[in-house]
Amino acid sequence: MTTQTINISPITRIEGHASIAIQLDDTGNVADSKVHFQSIRGFEKFVEGKPAEELPRIVNRICGICPWQHHLAANKAVDRCFGATPPPAGRKLRELLQTVAHAEDKLLHFFFLAASDFVIGPDADYAVRNVIGVARQNPELAQKVVKMRYKAKMILEKFAGKSIHPIAGVTGGFSKAMTEADRAWMLADMRELLDFALFTIEFAKNEVFPKYLDTIKTLGVINTGFIGTVAGDGALALYDGNLRLMRPDGTAFDFDPQDYTDYIGEHVPSWSYGKFPYAKSWEEGFSLDLDNPKGIYRSNTLARINVADKMATPRAQAELDEFRELFGRPAQATLLYHYARLIEEVYACEHAIELLEDPEITDPNVRAPVEPKAGRGVGCLEAPRGTLIHDYSTDENGLVTRANMIVGTTHNLGPINMSVNQAARTLIKDGQVDEGILNKVEMSVRAYDP
């Protein structure tokens, strides 16, 4: 019998709109919990009839934090619809900007959104348990964080014109070429960012995670599969590759993203506008049961780290070795998303430097001319929050006739429900609830960076 509902509304320090309802039974223990994802805008509908080449400048508005990924997934999909192949430099510029955007995003999440739970403490007063509180307590660190994140963001802005809701990716390639002068300042900035990424992961490993080891091992822990993109050699990839779907036991299967509908289904819950993707190809249906989940896999940093055989860059590989030594593969503890995020931060900085050092990236041939035509294309890449799929069809004039999108966080909506359920059941006993407990429940959401 349900006697009381606790509403956490809105879930804060996340990037979307959601609330939590926890139902207590008459003994004050958790009977059920639901996470309501409240936003629905209908991009799938209103892009219909628009010229496909305009979509990368429309669908980037799905997310103001990861607009680069939507922008580029859309460009990849439109390229396929029109049968266009970007020249090597155009492709590499896209990958570079996407990689730098990853590097900026992870700093934003770790320091601006998540850190206060660890640095100030999960039970602290909400008036100080935030980035402003962190800044007042550690002004020197704050100055450095603000400066470095800004530096990453301004690489995007200075080179590509517009960093939020970008426009420089175009059908057939990229809108402008990189000069040697651009390369020089971007390399200098990226090397500084790599130093900061290495500082950040050391800071977290020495001063943050050890204090919360018990919490990390217990809070919001669930047992699921994982999805992520891998290169041909099994290394973690952000821009291009096959999708790897891993079962909870660690066995995995790779497939071409063009075939995603054979592997991924979307369940429609009664309590969330956001749909819940699941592994249709496992042929076990869909269930969020904590003890016996069905079809549930996760995306985002921990998922990518789990599915990848290795990291393609040396410093990130060393971090992965250390991580696996401690937590195994696949690692299931939800708060490890934060740790995995910082490993990916190192990779993103190293990989951006690799791309910048590539002689071909300054080739002035960055854009192939294209003709609109009828076709279908799936554009898939890794957004900070997970595997991003844009799937379009066009008519003979190149106008969009049909669009489907599965965005990064969507893969995690089912798992977030499970983690909240697990956290609430573990933390709320005999009707004892306070702000600190409810914030810890939210921490199990924040790890996913939704």
Added chain:
Amino acid sequence: MPAKIASDWLNACSGCEIAIVDMGERLLKVLELVDFVHIPVLMDHKYYGQTGAGDHLDIPEADVGILSGGIRNEEHLEVAREMRQKCKAIIALGTCATHGGIPSLVNSYANEDMLARYYGTESTDPVDAYPSEGVPPLLDGCYALDEKIDVDIYLPGCPPHPDQVFNALTAFLEGRMPELPGKSVCDACPTNREGKGRIKQLRRFLQAPQYGSPDEPLDKMRCLLEQGILCMGPVTRAGCGGDKMVPRCISARVPCRGCYGPVRHDGNQRLDMLNALASNGIDISSLPETTSMLRFSGAHHLLRPGRKTKGGN
């Protein structure tokens, strides 16, 4: 005493909030002058009390309320009304708040059509009913803020340039009204206009515009519209380049699509653009569709279901 600020996001993408963070080190300066009392993206103040025991949505009183996003559902409306009641002044931040923004493209469709598509895609399991439990009911369309509450200051842009956010906030803190450039993107554009061109047809942006080497300055490149590429600069409010003024898309050699909304608050970007093209003798039937001209400003009843135009509406 520091000024109290409340901030919330409605039918929004968080880009406007990131534009605030993109003030960089100026953000730390602003934080010394203000106290945030409510800002869900950064701070854990809750609508219904910190343990969820309250029976109505409550936002603390503030000197200024910043709202991004349009109004699309009942909760957005409730938050907007509560903000209006508790804040001495309301800033509409970003083009979604001022004119509906990209999500107002949905105003071309009835809710039922949108829901049928979203819950009927090829990867979605068939459903008997759409989600309704614990989620706010949708309004019949996407509204700009001033269609539902009074707005004191408009800061359009998708997103607004951080310089403008900073200038507006500092002006406000000094007791001044922020000033916005009342010019068009073309007025701030350095590209070379040679006068009326011989172009009669517009082409889609499927080939690069003509310009010299990659490091050729923008003022050597001919105006994109004069090159026959649709550019919404003439009918779009200037300001996207911030203090430096150079329009951001143009700096990447990409045409403007109108993200700052109309030059006058109540302008109609589609109507104004079609007029401008027609008066220059350009055949507007060379455009594949025109709904996209209202992609940033479809609120205020400018886009409506069932108004068929070429290319589908």
